[in-house]
Amino acid sequence: MKLVIVRGGGIGGPVTLTELDSDQLSSADSQALAEQVDRADLGNVPEPATRRRQPDELLYEIVVHNGGERLILRFSEATLPDEIRLLIQWIDGRPERSQSLAPR
Amino acid sequence: MYQSGWVCCQIAPPDLLARLAAEGDAAQREAAIQTLAASASLRTQRGLLGRLRREVGVGAAEIAGLAGLEPSSSRQTVYDNQHNGRSFLPGVRARGDDDAPVQDAAVNDAFDATWATYDFYHAIFERDSLDAAGMELVSTVHYGVDFDNAFWNGAQMVYGDGSGRVFQVGGLTRSIDVVAHELTHGVTDFTAGLVYSKQSGALNEHMSDVFGSLVKQHSAGQTADKADWLIGADTLVPALGRALRSMSEPGTAYSGDRQPGHMDDYVDLPDDNDPRNDNGGVHINSGIPNRGVLPPGCQPGRLRLGEGGTYLVPGADRATSTGHGVHRGR
Numbered sequence: 001m002k003l004v005i006v007r008g009g010g011i012g013g014p015v016t017l018t019e020l021d022s023d024q025l026s027s028a029d030s031q032a033l034a035e036q037v038d039r040a041d042l043g044n045v046p047e048p049a050t051r052r053r054q055p056d057e058l059l060y061e062i063v064v065h066n067g068g069e070r071l072i073l074r075f076s077e078a079t080l081p082d083e084i085r086l087l088i089q090w091i092d093g094r095p096e097r098s099q100s101l102a103p104r
Numbered sequence: 105m106y107q108s109g110w111v112c113c114q115i116a117p118p119d120l121l122a123r124l125a126a127e128g129d130a131a132q133r134e135a136a137i138q139t140l141a142a143s144a145s146l147r148t149q150r151g152l153l154g155r156l157r158r159e160v161g162v163g164a165a166e167i168a169g170l171a172g173l174e175p176s177s178s179r180q181t182v183y184d185n186q187h188n189g190r191s192f193l194p195g196v197r198a199r200g201d202d203d204a205p206v207q208d209a210a211v212n213d214a215f216d217a218t219w220a221t222y223d224f225y226h227a228i229f230e231r232d233s234l235d236a237a238g239m240e241l242v243s244t245v246h247y248g249v250d251f252d253n254a255f256w257n258g259a260q261m262v263y264g265d266g267s268g269r270v271f272q273v274g275g276l277t278r279s280i281d282v283v284a285h286e287l288t289h290g291v292t293d294f295t296a297g298l299v300y301s302k303q304s305g306a307l308n309e310h311m312s313d314v315f316g317s318l319v320k321q322h323s324a325g326q327t328a329d330k331a332d333w334l335i336g337a338d339t340l341v342p343a344l345g346r347a348l349r350s351m352s353e354p355g356t357a358y359s360g361d362r363q364p365g366h367m368d369d370y371v372d373l374p375d376d377n378d379p380r381n382d383n384g385g386v387h388i389n390s391g392i393p394n395r396g397v398l399p400p401g402c403q404p405g406r407l408r409l410g411e412g413g414t415y416l417v418p419g420a421d422r423a424t425s426t427g428h429g430v431h432r433g434r
Contacts, residue, residue, distance in 0.1 A: 008379030012387035056255035059379035
């Protein structure tokens with residue numbers, strides 16, 4: 001499983017790309033990642049309600065590559081579900097993750 | 105996790121309550137207003153009261169009167185989110201109007217920069233806070249975990265610490281122009297109401313950059329010719345760049361900066377929720393009007409904005425100014 005997080009918008013500045021591949025993790029950490037993903041229930045996220053934009057809020061794209069399948073989700077800071085926020089924080093804390101500037 | 109004190113709709117976040125007050129049927133509107141009025145955290149929702157006044161014509165006194173509460177007389181309050189994120193806004197009260205500086209540098213930085221912004225708008229434009237009616241300025245620091253951003257959520261300012269990988273830790277609250285930039289989004293909300301998308305969004309961003317820089321200059325006692333015209337200088341980690349934007353030299357602030365400086369180079373991006381496309385390029389195309397603030401031969405102490413009016417800046421002779429105020433756009 002590979003997760004890719006793109007963060008843009010915000011107050012401006014670089015668009016960043018954070019990637020974590022379970023192949024880079026120990027079996028225990030790979031299992032922990034799978035549990036985080038399950039908890040986030042990415043396949044059943046409801047469509048965010050239409051809402052007024054918040055200037056300079058971060059915009060997120062989360063892409064999950066699993067087997068031959070790909071799931072793409074997009075959120076703003078205001079609509080990002082807490083479970084997915086926790087997943088992102090977990091990924092950000094992993095030394096095995098890579099971070100770069102996203103290509104435009 | 106939600107703040108205690110709301111007597112009904114206790115799981116309803118403030119933003120939802122504001123939408124119900126603005127867009128709901130009569131029963132929903134009354135319930136939402138009653139809930140906001142009865143909240144023990146009414147002071148912290150004062151920013152919402154400004155929105156309610158603008159969107160539904162309900163004043164702060166009317167709302168406070170519904171629950172027998174005294175309207176807040178605070179000018180500003182800084183809160184600590186304690187890294188709990190969106191559901192814990194504004195957080196724990198950290199510093200108010202008459203409080204001495206605290207141990208937390210982020211709290212003090214946000215407090216001081218907010219005061220500087222308030223003072224600028226009041227001294228130069230005779231504007232009493234963001235809504236011109238003494239609205240309490242609410243800031244939250246330590247939002248989220250290693251959060252690389254600052255934003256205006258429609259009711260208050262929110263500042264992350266920065267991760268040290270993109271933004272320097274503490275960098276966002278240390279930057280007076282970043283703080284003034286965010287507060288100016290509030291001013292725009294209460295005035296021109298520029299839609300945060302594509303060209304109007306770029307103008308919205310431009311206004312925040314202009315007044316962010318002016319507040320920095322006013323605070324430093326600078327004239328225009330001495331200013332660096334950088335937004336968010338020294339907020340990014342050095343390896344990424346020197347600033348978030350350069351108003352005088354769009355496209356030179358950081359690695360990958362693609363801001364144009366002329367309409368001929370307008371970057372036409374879709375507004376499609378793709379984070380790469382920045383709501384249709386609002387932070388990208390703001391470089392065009394930003395560059396227009398500084399034409400060649402700009403007189404020290406005075407700005408001219410393209411074909412529009414002039415902005416008054418410190419050092420200018422107010423008696424000879426051709427005018428001042430908030431730029432109006434579509």
